[in-house]
Amino acid sequence: MIRFDHVSKVYPRTTRPALDDVSASIERGQFAFVVGSSGSGKSTLLRLVLKEETATSGRVQVAGRELERLPRRDVPALRREIGCVFQDFRLLPAKTVTDNVAFALQVIGGRRRDIRRQVGETLEMVGLQDLGRRLPHELSGGEQQRVAIARAIVNRPSILLADEPTGNLDPATSLDIINLLDQINRRGTTVLMATHDDEIVNAMRRRVLELDEGRLVRDDERGEYALTRATGLRGPDGGASRHTARSTGSPEPSDETRPTARTEEGDR
Numbered sequence: 001m002i003r004f005d006h007v008s009k010v011y012p013r014t015t016r017p018a019l020d021d022v023s024a025s026i027e028r029g030q031f032a033f034v035v036g037s038s039g040s041g042k043s044t045l046l047r048l049v050l051k052e053e054t055a056t057s058g059r060v061q062v063a064g065r066e067l068e069r070l071p072r073r074d075v076p077a078l079r080r081e082i083g084c085v086f087q088d089f090r091l092l093p094a095k096t097v098t099d100n101v102a103f104a105l106q107v108i109g110g111r112r113r114d115i116r117r118q119v120g121e122t123l124e125m126v127g128l129q130d131l132g133r134r135l136p137h138e139l140s141g142g143e144q145q146r147v148a149i150a151r152a153i154v155n156r157p158s159i160l161l162a163d164e165p166t167g168n169l170d171p172a173t174s175l176d177i178i179n180l181l182d183q184i185n186r187r188g189t190t191v192l193m194a195t196h197d198d199e200i201v202n203a204m205r206r207r208v209l210e211l212d213e214g215r216l217v218r219d220d221e222r223g224e225y226a227l228t229r230a231t232g233l234r235g236p237d238g239g240a241s242r243h244t245a246r247s248t249g250s251p252e253p254s255d256e257t258r259p260t261a262r263t264e265e266g267d268r
Ligand SMILES: Nc1ncnc2c1ncn2[C@@H]1O[C@H](COP(=O)(O)OP(=O)(O)OP(=O)(O)O)[C@@H](O)[C@H]1O
Pocket: 011, 012, 014, 017, 018, 036, 037, 038, 039, 040, 041, 042, 043, 044, 045
């Protein structure tokens, strides 16, 4: 579904690569976290998937497309396959919840009746069916992020990219949000999520890709957060020290590792 093949990215007017020879493959239906300290390249990796940035070398394949060769006119179709969620929600402040979600469908020219039905179903899925008439500032942070998630999935994309989606939320709300992303993943959407949220990564025990100064230093099938550099686990060559064979399909966390196990934990 998403494949990075020896991908490097050097931004203009910089010398140190933001991504350095990254190879990884995320299969359809997988849930993968991207972790790493600030500046390690997580957002860059997600931006390459969206073709907001282009790799300096290597190949990025998304949903059967070779992004380096993708003509500009085909980029909108690529992006329709990808929903995005960000730390700062990015809702339209003057539009209601319903209109924020509907907007994504209106811009691609859906029929009014279909839009109403799809928006209704999606708001119900994220648990906001009663708040459709509110404006974003009349919602809590967690509710705003649910609206953003509803907007990201309303046209049923095959991939959901989430860049630090719990970064502005308290631990209990973060858990609600990750459970929602987990539910969306279980319905078949491939999820790639960049995060600094160690509790969530440790509770979910899904695939973890770790970046360190642009290099992929870890790819664990049911990983924990603990950063390699901090724990001294980095291999002698500076490369992946605990690489596991990439998995196919969506790993099922066992009951004791389900994120709900964290409900009692409260504050950080
Ligand atoms: N548009 C840009 N132009 C130049 N350098 C950039 C640009 N965007 C990112 N970088 C650099 O690329 C490197 C990786 O940045 P990136 O935003 O991908 O890291 P990150 O892991 O997402 O960080 P954070 O966790 O702080 O969001 C950093 O050194 C950053 O300064």
